[in-house]
Amino acid sequence: MQPLIDHIQITVKNIKVAEAFYDKFLPILGFDINRKVKAYIREHDFHVIEYTHDNLAFAITSPRKAFQNDSINRRKPGALHHLAFRAESRAEVDNAYMQLLKIGADIVSEPQIHPEYSDTYYAVYFKDTENIKYEIVCNL
Incomplete structure (x- = not known):
């Protein structure tokens, strides 16, 4: 068995607000919006x-009513700290960054080398409209 991820499902506070963001963000990663499916x-x-x-x-899900007013914090136990997507080159990271700016992503850290991880760890960090943190990284 190889450690490959089949799917990711993230609960968001407001699915309509999140959908508007992910409709713009996921095509940057190569997703085709025409293949989006909605269900209850x-x-x-x-x-x-x-x-x-x-x-x-990749799926977004509405919260249970009991939790809909909870704040999102990546440092809570059981929470997603961040999700990193691999780029094939630093140019891909830079291109993604430019597109993230256009869609209004909250940039946490512009593309740069992060020597605390390695001399080749080049990444951009950002948050979606729900305060969920993501990264696009090239480690070459």
């Missing part, structure tokens, strides 16, 4: 929007 899963009482790609399915 009655058994689990949530709405889900799944963006499909041959390599990965």
Whole structure:
């Protein structure tokens, strides 16, 4: 078995606000918005929007009513700290950064080498409209 991820599903506070962001963000990573699927899963009482790609399915999900007013904080136990997507070159990181600026992503750290990880670790860090942190990285 290889450590490959089949799908990721993230709960967001406001699915409509999040959908508007992810409709712009995920094409930067190569997702085709025309392959987006929406559903309501009655058994689990949530709405889900799944963006499909041959390599990965990425979904956003509505919260349970009991948690809808909770704040998102990546340092809470059980929370997603951040999610990193691999780029094939530093130019891809730079291009993604320029596109992230255009869609209004909250840039945490512009593309740069992060020597605390390695001499070749080149990444941009940003947050979505829900304060969920992401990274696009090239380690060459």
